[in-house]
Amino acid sequence: xxxxxxxxxxxxxxxxxxxxxxxxxxxxxxxxxxxxxxxxxxxxxxxxxxxxxxxxxxxxxxxxxxxxxxxxxxxxxxxxxxxxxxxxxxxxxxxxxxxxxxxxxxxxxxxxxxxxxxxxxxxxxxxxxxxxxxxxxxxxxxxxxxxxxxxxxxxxxxxxxxxxxxxxxxxxxxxxxxxxxxxxxxxxxxxxxxxxxxxxxxxxxxxxxxxxxxxxxxxxxxxxxxxxxxxxxxxxxxxxxxxxxxxxxxxxxxxxxxxxxxxxxxxxxxxxxxxxxxxxxxxxxxxxxxxxxxxxxxxxxxxxxx
Amino acid sequence: xxxxxxxxxxxxxxxxxxxxxxxxxxxxxxxxxxxxxxxxxxxxxxxxxxxxxxxxxxxxxxxxxxxxxxxxxxxxxxxxxxxxxxxxxxxxxxxxxxxxxxxxxxxxxxxxxxxxxxxxxxxxxxxxxxxxxxxxxxxxxxxxxxxxxxxxxxxxxxxxxxxxxxxxxxxxxxxxxxxxxxxxxxxxxxxxxxxxxxxxxxxxxxxxxxxxxxxxxxxxxxxxxxxxxxxxxxxxxxxxxxxxxxxxxxxxxxxxxxxxxxxxxxxxxxxxxxxxxxxxxxxxxxxxxxxxxxxxxxxxxxxxxxxxxxxxxxxxxxxxxxxxxxxxxx
Numbered sequence: 062x063x064x065x066x067x068x069x070x071x072x073x074x075x076x077x078x079x080x081x082x083x084x085x086x087x088x089x090x091x092x093x094x095x096x097x098x099x100x101x102x103x104x105x106x107x108x109x110x111x112x113x114x115x116x117x118x119x120x121x122x123x124x125x126x127x128x129x130x131x132x133x134x135x136x137x138x139x140x141x142x143x144x145x146x147x148x149x150x151x152x153x154x155x156x157x158x159x160x161x162x163x164x165x166x167x168x169x170x171x172x173x174x175x176x177x178x179x180x181x182x183x184x185x186x187x188x189x190x191x192x193x194x195x196x197x198x199x200x201x202x203x204x205x206x207x208x209x210x211x212x213x214x215x216x217x218x219x220x221x222x223x224x225x226x227x228x229x230x231x232x233x234x235x236x237x238x239x240x241x242x243x244x245x246x247x248x249x250x251x252x253x254x255x256x257x258x259x260x261x262x263x264x265x266x267x268x269x270x271x272x273x274x275x276x277x278x279x280x281x282x283x284x285x286x287x288x289x290x291x292x293x294x295x296x297x298x299x300x301x302x303x304x305x306x307x308x309x310x311x312x313x314x315x316x317x318x319x320x321x322x323x324x325x326x327x328x329x330x331x332x333x334x335x336x337x338x339x340x341x342x343x344x345x346x347x348x349x350x351x352x353x354x355x356x357x358x359x360x361x362x363x364x365x366x367x
Numbered sequence: 368x369x370x371x372x373x374x375x376x377x378x379x380x381x382x383x384x385x386x387x388x389x390x391x392x393x394x395x396x397x398x399x400x401x402x403x404x405x406x407x408x409x410x411x412x413x414x415x416x417x418x419x420x421x422x423x424x425x426x427x428x429x430x431x432x433x434x435x436x437x438x439x440x441x442x443x444x445x446x447x448x449x450x451x452x453x454x455x456x457x458x459x460x461x462x463x464x465x466x467x468x469x470x471x472x473x474x475x476x477x478x479x480x481x482x483x484x485x486x487x488x489x490x491x492x493x494x495x496x497x498x499x500x501x502x503x504x505x506x507x508x509x510x511x512x513x514x515x516x517x518x519x520x521x522x523x524x525x526x527x528x529x530x531x532x533x534x535x536x537x538x539x540x541x542x543x544x545x546x547x548x549x550x551x552x553x554x555x556x557x558x559x560x561x562x563x564x565x566x567x568x569x570x571x572x573x574x575x576x577x578x579x580x581x582x583x584x585x586x587x588x589x590x591x592x593x594x595x596x597x598x599x600x601x602x603x604x605x606x607x608x609x610x611x612x613x614x615x616x617x618x619x620x621x622x623x624x625x626x627x628x629x630x631x632x633x634x635x636x637x638x639x640x641x642x643x644x645x646x647x648x649x650x651x652x653x654x655x656x657x658x659x660x661x662x663x664x665x666x667x668x669x670x671x672x673x674x675x676x677x678x679x680x681x682x683x684x685x686x687x688x689x690x691x692x693x694x695x696x697x
Contacts (some may be wrong), residue, residue, distance in 0.1 A: 104510055107502055111517045114574070117532045118520075120542055124535055136538070137545025179422035186419035193413040198420055205431045207686045211635045211656040212679040215663055215672050216437035217430055222451045239426040269415045298525050300638055301660070316527040320642060323531055332535050339528035350523045354516060357523060358582065 121343070125149070125336040132332050148337035155334070157310055161318040162341075164307075165297060168234045168314055172296035175238025176288050183239070184247025184284075185277055189259060202248075205241035210301065218305055228308045237296055243288040250284035251277065287356045290349060294357075297346055315342050435679070442673035448666030457669075464673035474674065476650055477658045481634060484569060484654060488633040492573045493625055496580025501610075503581070504588045515585070519578040530571065530642035534558065537567050561651045564644050568652045571639045576632060580625050587621030588614070630685050635678055 120139075124132070125148050127141040135142075152158060186192070187199060217236060218227070226232030254277060262272045278285075303314045313321065319338045323330055350357055417424070442464050444457040468474050499518055503511050521529070536542045537557040544554025557563045591614055599609045615622075637656040640646055646653030646661070653661075655678055662671035 100506060103502055103505065104507065107499075107507075107510070107514050110499070111514060114517055114521065117529055117536070117574070120536055121528070121532045124532075124542075135545075136540040137542050137548075139542055139545065175422070179426065182419040182421075183423040186416040190412045190416035190419070192416035194417065198416075198424070201424070201427050201432075204435075205427055207682065208431055208435055209631070209635045209678055209682045211637055211659060212675040212682070213431065213434035213438055215659075215668050215675060216434035216441060218663070219437070219441075219451060219454050219668070220429060220434065223454065235426070236430040239423040244423060273419070294523060298523075300527055305663075316525060319531065320527050323534070330534070335531050336535060339525075339531045342525045342528045346523050346525065347520065350520065351516070354519075357519075 121336050121339050124332060125340050127333055129331070129333055136332070148333040149340075151334055152337045152341065157313075157318070160311065161313050161315045164230060164233075164312060165315040167230050168303070169293050169296040171231070171234035172237045173289050173292050175234070176240055176243040176292035177285055179239035180243035180247045180288050181278065181281060181285065182273070183244045184249075185251045185273055185281075187244070187248045188251035189254075189256070189277075202241045202244050206245070214302065214305055217302075221306060227306060228312050229306075230312060232306045233299075233303045233312065233314065234296070236302060237292070237299065240292055240295060242295075243292055246287050246291070247281070247284050250281060254280055283356075286353070290353055290356045293349070294346055438672045438675055438679065441668055442676050444669050446668040446672075448668065450668070460669060464669045467670055468673045468677070473650055473653065474655075474658055477653050477655045478677075480565070480651065480653055481636070481655045483565065484572065484636050485630055485633040488569050488572050488576075488636075489626055489629045491569070492576045492580050492629050493622070495573065495577040496582075496625070497584050499577070499581045500584035500588055503585060515582075518581055521574050522576070522578040524575070526575065526638045527642060529575070530639065533567070533571055533643060558644050559648050561648050564648055564652050568639050568643050571643065572633060572636060575639075576629060580629065583621055583625050583628075584618070587618045591617045627685055627688070631682055634681055634685070 123140055126144045126146070127138070128143065128145045128147055131138070131142050183198075183202075187195065187202070221227055221232045221235075224232070226235065258276055259272055262276050267275070298316070299314075300316050300320070303317045304320070307313050307317050310318065310321075315338075319335070319342055322338065323335045441457075443460060443462070445460040445463075446454065446457040450457050499514075503514055507514070534541075538544075539554075539556040539559075541557075543557070547554040555563055557567045595613055595617075596609060599613050604612065635656050636654045637660065640652045640654050640657050641660065644652045646657050655674060659671050659674045659678070662668075662674060
C-alpha cells in the first residue's frame with residue numbers, strides 16, 4: 062500500500078533495526094547517549110506503557126482460567142479465585158470446534174502454498190526478466206496492494222458464487238493465494254540476487270525453469286520464509302472475507318466461529334469459553350511472532366502494513 | 368519443453384551477441400546497435416515472464432481487476448441477492464443508488480463517523496508510535512528489543528480475539544469498571560453509551576496499529592544522521608529544538624508514509640465497529656465499510672456497491688496523493 066520508492070528506502074533501515082538482540086558493540090545512533098538517571102526514568106515510563114499494552118493479554122489469560130461460577134459471581138475480577146482449565150476442556154469438546162480449527166488450518170495451508178508458488182515465480186519474473194508488459198504487471202501489483210478489500214467484496218462474492226465456491230474452503234482461500242505483499246517481498250529479494258549467476262547459467266544452456274528452480278529458489282530461502290509467515294498471518298487473521306463466504310458452520314474458520322459464538326448470545330456471553338477460544342486463535346500467531354520476529358519485521362518493511 | 372526453447376539457440380551463436388556487460392539485456396540500454404538484439408531477447412523472455420506471472424495475473428484478474436470494474440458497474444444497477452446466479456440479468460438503474468445513498472441519513476452519519484475514525488485515529492496512533500520510537504531510539508540497548516517486541520505484538524494479534532477481550536473488559540461489569548470501582552467511580556456501560564462507544568472502538572484501532580507506526584518511525588529515525596544532531600547540539604539547540612528543527616523535517620517522508628497507511632486503514636475500518644458494537648449504539652460507531660457490509664447482508668448489492676465505490680474513490684485519492692508526494696524523493 063505504499064509506493065515503491067518508500068519501500069526501497071525503508072527496507073534496509075528496518076533490517077538494520079531488527080537485530081533482536083543488539084550486538085555488544087552496536088553503535089548508539091542518532092542521539093547523544095542520555096545520562097543514567099533520565100534513562101532509568103525513560104525505561105520506567107516505557108515499562109508502564111508496555112504494561113498497558115499487554116493488559117488485554119493479561120485479561121484474556123486470567124479470564125480464560127476462571128470458572129463459570131467465578132465469572133458469574135464477580136465478572137470484573139482481574140484474577141481467578143481459583144485457576145481452572147475447565148474452559149479449555151469445554152472448548153475442545155464443543156461441537157464443531159475441531160472442524161473450525163481444521164478449516165482455519167486448511168485455508169492457511171492453501172494460502173501459504175499458493176503464495177510461495179505464485180509469488181516466487183512472479184517476483185522472480187519482475188526482477189529478472191526484461192519483457193513486454195513489465196510495467197503493466199508491476200502496476201497490477203501496485204493496484205492489488207491499493208484496492209481496498211472492503212470496496213470489492215460484493216463483486217468478489219458474485220464471482221465466487223458463479224464459480225460455485227460459496228461456502229467452500231477453496232472459496233475462502235482463493236482470493237489470498239497470490240497476495241501482492243508476497244510478490245513485493247520476492248521481487249525485492251530477487252533483485253539482490255546477482256544477474257551474473259543467472260546469465261552464466263543461461264550461457265551454460267540451462268532453461269529458464271531450471272535456472273529458477275535450481276539456482277534461484279535455493280537462494281530464496283529467507284524470502285520464502287517471510288512470505289510463508291506473512292501469508293499465514295494474513296490467512297489466519299482474515300475475518301471479513303471468510304465471514305462473507307462461509308455461510309454455514311461447516312466452513313467457518315476459527316475467527317468467524319468465535320465471532321458467531323460470542324454474538325449468538327450477546328446478552329449472556331459465556332466469557333470463560335469465549336476467552337479460551339480467543340487464546341486458541343491468538344496463540345499460533347503470537348508464538349510464531351516471538352520465535353521468528355525477524356521475518357515479521359521484514360514483511361512490514363516491504364509493505365508498511367501487515 | 369521450455370528448456371528446449373531456451374537452449375534452442377546454439378550456444379556458439381548466442382555468445383558473441385553479448386558484448387561487454389553481462390546484463391546488457393536488462394534495463395534501459397540505449398547504446399547504438401543494441402536495440403535490435405534486445406528486441407529478440409526481450410520477446411523471447413516475454414512469453415517466459417508471463418508464464419511465471421500467470422498465477423498472480425489470474426488471481427489479480429478474477430479477484431481484483433474484474434471486481435473493481437464490476438463494483439462500479441453494479442452500483443449503476445438494481446442488483447439484489449436474488450440475481451446472484453444471473454448477474455447480467457439486472458436492470459440499469461442510473462444514479463438511483465447514489466441518490467438513495469446520499470439521501471440516507473445513516474450513510475451521511477457513517478461518512479461523518481468514518482471521518483472521526485480518521486481524524487482522531489490517525490494522529491493518536493502516530494503520536495503514540497512516534498513517542499515510542501523516539502524513546503526506543505534514545506540510547507537504550509538491552510531493553511530495546513524487548514520493548515519493540517511488546518509494542519509490536521498487538522499488530523499480529525487476531526482482531527476477533529482482541530475484540531472479545533475488549534468486550535470482556537469494557538462491559539458494564541467488566542474489568543475496567545471493576546478497577547474504577549476501587550477508586551469509587553461507578554463505571555458506565557462503555558460500548559452501549561452513544562458518547563463513549565466511539566472512543567473505545569477507536570482505542571482498539573489505535574492499539575492494533577501503533578506498533579506499525581512505531582516500527583516505521585524507528586526505521587526513519589535510524590536514517591537521521593548523527594552528525595547533524597551533534598552539530599545542532601553543539602550550537603546549543605536543546606532537545607525540543609533539535610526535535611522540531613532537525614529530526615521532524617528529516618522525517619517528513621516517513622511521517623507522510625505512516626499517515627497515509629493509517630489513513631487508508633481507518634478509512635476502511637470494519638472489524639473494530641463490527642465486532643464491538645455492530646455500528647451501535649444508535650449508529651454512532653457505524654463506518655462506511657460497515658454500511659457496505661450491512662447493505663450486502665440485506666441483499667441490496669447495488670446500494671452496497673455504490674457505498675463501496677465511495678471508499679474506493681477516497682482510498683484512491685489518498686494513494687494517489689501519497690504516490691505523488693513520495694515520488695520526487697529519488
